[in-house]
Amino acid sequence: MATDPADLTATELLAGYRAGRLSPVEATEAVLARIERDDPRLNAYCLVDPERALAAARASRERWRGGAPLGLLDGVPVSIKDVLLTRGWPTLRGSRTVAPDGPWTEDGPSVARLREHGAVLVGKTTTPEFGWKGVTDNPLTGITRNPWNPALTAGGSSGGAAAAVAAGMAPLSIGTDGGGSVRIPASFTGLFTIKPTYGRIAHHPASPFGTLAHLGPITWSVDDSALLLDVVSGFDSRDWSALPPPATPYYGRPPLDLAGVRVAYSPDLGHVTVDPEVAALAEAAAEVFAELGAKVERVDPGFDDPVEAFETLWFAGAAKVVESLDEDALALLDPGLRQACEQGAAHSASDYLAATARRMDLGRIMGRFHEEHDLLLTPTLPIPAFEAGRETPEGSSSRRWTGWTPFTYPFNMTQQPAASVPCGFTRAGLPVGLQVVGARHEDALVLDACRAFEEARPWKHHRPVPA
Template sequence: MTALDSFAPAWQIAEAVKSGTVRAEDVTRDALDRIKSLNPKVNAFTDVTAERALTEARRVDAERDAGKKLGPLAGAPIAAKNLFDIAGVTTRAGSKINRDLPAAAEDAELLKRLHAAGAVLLGALNMGEYAYDFTGENAHDGACRNPHDTTRMAGGSSSGSGSAVAAGLAPLTLGSDTNGSIRVPSSFCGVFGLKPTYGRLTRHGTFPFCDSLDHLGPLARSVRDLALSYDVMQGPDPRDHACADRPADPTFETLTDGVAGIKIARLGGFFSTDGMPEAASAVQSVAKALDTTGTVEVEGVEAGRAAAFIITNCESARLHLPNLKTRPDDFDPDTRDRFLAGALLPASWYIRALQVRHWYRENFAKLFQDVDVLLAPATPFPAPLIGQRTIEIRGEEILTRPNIGLFTQPISAIGLPVCTVPVFNSGMPIAVQVISAPWREDLCLRVAAHLESEGIVAAQPPSHL
């Protein structure tokens, strides 16, 4: 055993490895042992790259023994949603169809950057099929389970990414977020998540879902882990048109600057938590800790969310049309039907949706003329039971799956950066979105770091695993 417990954050592991307090190989062996013991309960990992992980850990130890300067994530175990290319592993993207593809020849660019910083890759993580899912109930690999209650959803589509961090299988994971797929698992599993500005992190080497909405980002046990990994992954990449010329903006060094001078308000109107007691309690706790009483509203949220649905359906359906024609029975029926619906939408709807998104983005931008950071619930409720098809909010029984992203979809539709912070006011966790203007990830991370330092938000170990 190492001197660190199973829930040590990545930054603390790296500091211990660099100081010689622990060996990276021992940390990695502990992580692999924990995966072997607990993954059957939560089903977070689909592929474990044990030999690679041990090789990488030994390399870190050898470099330290040789007196070389180690990277900021030296020896920290990581894992990635299985839509990230991992050399020697087939990029299944949660699907049956992709399993027929050859193994990836090289890692996705973000994994290369994390590797260069000293991180040790443990493997690939469960996810919703082709990332079109909010539940984590994969029809091919089985449902990913919530470590805080294994009868409940982990959230999707980055289900394994949230579950692995919450279960103590990896301190840091990568996910993707098109309509909420980092923030939903963060909320349901009670961990921190960062959805950066659209175009901030390169998507090269990942399987796409919806090009104009896809984001990549980290999930972690601490805000420091989010900022540290985010800074390592930043930088332009001409192979991703959205990330071709954006320079890096370091955030880690700003975490201790506090919240003085940051103007914060709650989002009201569409984002009201009336009839959602757990979400209301979480937002109230965060707002009170930040001494925030102001509420602002934005016009067109419903229209913006509707536009996101149409854009998602149209762009994803076009990508999968060949397989929809030739292999329809190899899709999860729920995913297939959503793709088919998108394939039938007229082009005029897609064009109109793009126009509405632009109008809605302009409306939202006006808020940031007077406010720096906005607070909103991440999900309308904590994790439902696996297989639960309907749920009651605001006195009305509604479909569970499409409404999990009620509050995340209107934010990712316009590419805003968001840090989700977990709150444990009831038996199950739920998160609050800390939202800032485009390219101001530093602000939402500063607010999140302040809340964490004050003990208002935290990623808590499951009580029964």
């Protein structure tokens, strides 16, 4: 086990609190020291509030001393992506067009649940402007970098969240995912995440990207994500589409015997060009599922790339974000975002409905697919991390981030649970993720299968070394 509290998982911290070996104040001080040391080169946080964090940690310490912790995460440091409302802190969404003076008097549903369970909120993590793309840089706070190699991107749009967790700058983070935005950075930074079934985590205010937008945890372990998911899942009256809490907790479930679980492995979805190193690591990971007893079959789900439909939906949402801005404010936007907004604004209602029909057809295809296959495995991304500050890797045939994320956005369109588990490293030492997709509402199965893989091929103590 790590000796620096900043390198412990949330479940390890909680075990230390229960045993009296560690206090929330020590854990929070360690995280704040790590932020002070490493965030200047990584730029994962856009706001850090040591005074409030330490006050919350001291209150938690007294509750633990009295044998009455407030909830499931009492005293655990957590970061919040800066698109989620957080009482007392501005939510600027990476944009110079948002006034910082507020008032900021309301918590979003997930943030409210974290407070109710005693989590120590450390600060807010960076996002591309309004969360619009799969890397993390913006005109307000600059470029967020990858702890495994700061010359490279951490991914996005929850890149700050992932960089913070990977560098030990808080063991838990909550992010959003509208086209891969927790899975992309988790894959690039060697972390676990799950985009749960749409509605599992309530969201307020409603995303302008509509029902593509999910929330999800980013953590070092499956158990940490399961625990965080238990805390933030459930109904909130502010979200008309929120699901009720799961029937049983995700955390603490008995180990899953994969014998007989029907697993489809699709190395390329039938249409994706994949980096050879990524392909080899994903293939080896699929073989682990077979070694654990699953019935693994190489098969594609049977759909063509839905990128045109996704971009119609996504960029229309982007246009909605900025529709009230005047020309002076529009000039302050990320140039790529402004281009995407112009593209989205050019779509007609008929275009949007056609894209929605394509989305519904994709959902039908996957619904039938899961009648024969419990899980679908793919690479999370076709490439490892690339140069920071770019929307696309050098030489890309696409000018938009959707050109290199073909494994992730289809499952936002279908609203299915999709996780990314670390499955190895390239020769250059860069993490690679395996995507594990389940049928809608089969979040528990996805988590259980990922936990079985984690036990067979543990990853949580493979940490980046500061340069």
